[in-house]
Amino acid sequence: MVTDQTPVRRGPRGPYAKSRRTRQSILDSALTVFGESGFRSGSLRGVAEQVGMSEAGLLHHFSSKSALLAAVLERRDEQTRAQFGWDDGGGRGALRATVDLVEHTASTPGVVELFCTLSAEATTPSHPAHAWFTERYATTTAFFRAAFEELSARGELREGVEPAAASRAVVALMDGLQIQWLLDRDSVDMAADLRAHLSGLVVGGL
Amino acid sequence: MVTDQTPVRRGPRGPYAKSRRTRQSILDSALTVFGESGFRSGSLRGVAEQVGMSEAGLLHHFSSKSALLAAVLERRDEQTRAQFGWDDGGGRGALRATVDLVEHTASTPGVVELFCTLSAEATTPSHPAHAWFTERYATTTAFFRAAFEELSARGELREGVEPAAASRAVVALMDGLQIQWLLDRDSVDMAADLRAHLSGLVVGGL
């Protein structure tokens, strides 16, 4: 994947403070634009317009469209990682934290739209974010597999539930629910449906 | 959604036989091109190139890019409907037929890619296929809800499984598995994972 140089000094009062603030607002706009139109159809022009600067000005901060996408994805993952305590509470805790995350997710439709559109269009190997998504899915399913294996070892997994298959299913369920939710936000409750699914897998429910 | 006039006489030996054959090959190519790049990024130029004619020639048969997409979607649904006996065997039969369909689906990655990319990008209301997908999801979840309700009435649904939520989950699972399968076809078996999920919902398994 294409990368972009970032200033070494990152503090809000460092020598690149202004530049950093500009980068942030570019990333915000990129999230919106790519979220609405996907990466391929979303245009740098649209991002520049929304952030209130020229395309050339934008390209001073991110050397190419792909570099901008990479930065958006990386920032989003950092934020998510920082926000949730994945490591607390063992397998059951991990599943509960996931439900919380999905619940929180419903407050940022733009982000959901971005990841939804992007993960679909990035299935093609030639897509600039293909490698990123491949690795992300591997990491995520491995995380859930570990959680289910932990539950299984304690005898808290329902009979017949296979950790690897169940982990793929959980990830798939979240992805698929996002589509239905985006199509009709009023009649789909992603967190509730996920919780119901998980409760069916764990002895005694979630 | 934008529509396109089709000749009234549709038989292979009718007066429009040649035109009909041309239309078919255009639809085939469109399926491939839109499948690889999505609708927004796939180009009429690419479709025309693959079918071996000019853009203008293509636009003689389908008056716009959206009209072409509409025709592709409609034809695909016709084919699917014709191929599977959804109405046989009650609720359990419907679920089994779905597993068969998914198994069959794995032999046409291009089609999977098209629907995957398209259903994601069509979540935006301004997309030409938005209405089509909205209705399609409503129909599909209603179908599964009916199947689960039938099973529930016979006491064959596992305790705690709610038909409406379960139907959303089944559709979501299929969509999500498609993404993972497209990313890594060797390590994901969509039909097997779906069967495992469904077996967990029905008393005595599928």
Add this chain to the structure above:
DNA sequence: GTCTATAATGCGATAGAC
């Protein structure tokens, strides 16, 4: 750090000849 200007390409769609 941001701008204008521009290059080079690709797009969907139309007009009109054959």
Add this chain to the structure above:
DNA sequence: GTCTATCGCATTATAGAC
């Protein structure tokens, strides 16, 4: 029914002024 030619517009990216 298919073509060539073309319009008008959007796109990513670069060069160079300020």
